[in-house]
Amino acid sequence: MKKQLVVVTGGSGFIAVHIILQLLQQGYAVRTTVRDLAKTALIKEMLTNGGWTDFQDLSVVVADLIHAQNWDQVMVDADYAIHVASPTPTLNFKDESEMIQPAIHGVLYVLQAASKAHVKRVVLTSAYGAIFAGHRNRTTPFTEDVWSDLTAKGVHPYQKSKTLSEQAAWDFMDQDHSGMTLATVNPVAVMGPVLAADYSHSNIQIYDMLMGNTKVLPKVDSGYVDVRDVASLHLLAMTRPEAAGQRFLATTGETYSMLDVANILRTAYPDFAARLPTKTVPTTVLKAAAKANPMLRMVASVAGTYAETSAKKAKTVLGWQPRPAKDAILATAQSMLDLGIVTQ
Structure with missing residues (x-):
């Protein structure tokens, strides 16, 4: 019997490779896209580190979000498509359109091609950034019903790119008559096992803390979720009928400050305690510094903001059960130690 084929975009990415791993483990064939075929070796290395060495149902092809071809x-x-690839935060950009336009164009190229091919469902990896940004006086947990307010002052272009690209996807679906359905997954900060030295921007904070590179911490609160659970939520969103036309926040519902994260690491890895930061920087000081240093603008834009989220929808509609946020944070650290990325 022919295996069902799932297209996964951006296969060398942190979330994408965990999705590919679970798809292969569950008996799907996977076709994944990269901008450069040289990434094929990295994808296979990461899958091997994740415990999968049979690549007969995996193919790697070239496609770029900035080109339609x-x-x-x-x-x-393809039976299904999971669109994970998106421009990652460029902290030092000249113009915000550098981040926004490729995200929108990429989503539309994927959806147009999927519609023509009569793909059953596309799952889009959106972000918490398409939900929380611009809401300054929030006092109740963010849910999937909320959209980022791009008219608010100080919304970072990365959050704009996530919001506008997801909105473009839903607008496309309103006009599409192929029978294809769409679901989106909106993760908070994604932690969990890195599978190679090439890992995602959300894990850099753990590396920097353990290596002693972070001396003071911004007052940033965040939800944290394990990449393995983010991957499993994508598969549920792909296969469950009730996921069609729905957004799902990938969150445990817990919120930690960056100092909380440092303290979790300090308790688990006492040998690294001397390197781990203990002090926070006042948000007013951080925002003033960000005016002169573009590299600080993204973190300054979210410092001091409310960040509570609800995991209710994914749990009740899809039966999703994420592991605790603390376990996700420690899994990141342990994998970095195991792979020799973090050293004593």
């Missing part, structure tokens, strides 16, 4: 061929014979 190849996407039609990518989707041929």
Whole structure:
């Protein structure tokens, strides 16, 4: 019997490779896209580190979010598509359109090609950034019903790119008559096992803390979720009928400050205690520094903001059960130690 084929975009990414791993483990064939075929070796290295060494049901093809070509061929014979690839935060950009336009264009190239190929469902990896940004006086947990307010002052272009690209996807679906359905997954900060030295921006804070690179911490609160649970939520969103037309926050519902994260690491890894930060920087000082240093603008834009989230929808609609946020944070640290990324 022919295996169902799932297209996963951006296969060398942190979330994408965990999705590919779970798809292969569950008996799907996977076709994944990269901008450069040289990434194939990295994808196989990460899957091997994740415990999977049989690549006969995996194919790697070239497609780029900033070019329309190849996407039609990518989707041929696909049953499902999971669109994970997106421009990662460029902290030092000249113009915000550098981040926003490729995200919107990429979503539309993927959806147009998927629609032509009669793909059953597309799952889009959106972000918590499409939900929380611009809401300054929030006092109740964020849910999937909320959209970022892009008219508010100080919304970072990364959050704009996530919001506008997800909105473009839903607008496309309003006009699409192919029978294809869409679901989105909106993760908070994604932690969990890194599978190679090439890992995502959300894990850099753990590396920097353990290596003693972070001397003071911004007053930033965040939800944290394990990448393995983010991957499993994508698979539920892909296969469950009730996920069609729905957004799902990938969160445990817990919120930690960055100092809380440092303290979790301090308790678990006492040998690293001397390197781990103990002090926070006042938000007013951080915002003033960000005016002169573009690299600080993204963190300054979220410092001091409310960050409580609800995990109710994914749990009740899809039966999703994420592990605790603390376990996700410690899994990141342990994997970095195991792979020799973090050293004593």
